[in-house]
Amino acid sequence: MTDTAICCPRCAHTAIEHLFTSPVPGVWDVLQCGRCLYCWRTGEPDRRTRRDAYPDSFKLTADDIDNAPEVPAVPPLAVPAVRPVEAVEAVGAAQPVLRSVSAQRASEAVPPV
Ligand SMILES: [Zn+2]
Structure with a gap:
């Protein structure tokens, strides 16, 4: 996978932030989408790391995100x-x-x- 091919598996956004690298360099990286905040480790299966293999029912578009309902409040303890x-x-x-x-x-x- 090259840097130009990286996009968010969930929303196809191309602004991806690199969060972590494996303790042994080059084994895996943790990436995060700048739009939907989806995180994934590069060593995970394709269904979690590649847009074309990500389950269709969980894919989002920019319109889906813009029109998403408010995140429910956390109830009191x-x-x-x-x-x-x-x-x-x-x-x-x-x-x-x-x-x-x-x-x-x-x-x-x-x-x-
Ligand atoms: Zn995303």
Whole structure:
């Protein structure tokens, strides 16, 4: 694949950014489309890296992107049953109890002098 042949497999845009190179140079590169932000590694199968082999149902045009609906907002995080601070406080409160039990057992194990 030459640089002139590179286009986005998803939207056919030709402004492709080079993001990463494999730790062993020349094995693979990670590329990203400047228009639809699709990323791919050059070592992936043709159906992920080549426009002509990319599934037709997932191909986009510039018009598709311009008219795409707004990305849905991320909903608020669910409230956990126990807040992390409460869990830490509970662990902190349990430690003195465990120590006192251990200290009590230790004093029982030692024969009176
Ligand atoms: Zn693209």
